[in-house]
Amino acid sequence: MRTYAWIVILGDHGLINNLLLDIGLVSGPQPLINNRVAVYVGIVHIMLPMIILPLVSVMMAIDRSLMVAARSMGARPDAPTAPQKYSLIVLAERTY
Numbered sequence: 001m002r003t004y005a006w007i008v009i010l011g012d013h014g015l016i017n018n019l020l021l022d023i024g025l026v027s028g029p030q031p032l033i034n035n036r037v038a039v040y041v042g043i044v045h046i047m048l049p050m051i052i053l054p055l056v057s058v059m060m061a062i063d064r065s066l067m068v069a070a071r072s073m074g075a076r077p078d079a080p081t082a083p084q085k086y087s088l089i090v091l092a093e094r095t096y
Contacts, residue, residue, distance in 0.1 A: 002045060010038055 009015050010032040017029045032038060 003042065006038070006042055006045070007033065010041075 007014070011017070012029040012031075012033070016030070016032060019025075020026045020030065066091075
């Protein structure tokens with residue numbers, strides 16, 4: 001169903017092409033669906049929940065007393081914590 005929605009949005013007679021034609025930015029439909037960018041958009045849209053949900057569940061299970069202990073040992077409250085840094089590293093590695 002989600003894939004069909006992207007076909008409706010990016011197709012030759014889809015929402016984006018019709019908008020571009022109505023505004024007058026292009027003279028004919030642009031090939032938006034069978035290219036690398038469309039594949040990346042589709043993959044990110046399909047795979048993002050499978051990446052984010054496990055990370056969130058693990059991060060929610062981290063004991064809050066560890067944050068209190070880190071602050072008592074001199075960690076700044078506004079500094080990113082190790083799980084926050086690690087989640088950014090994991091997400092950055094998965095995108096390449």
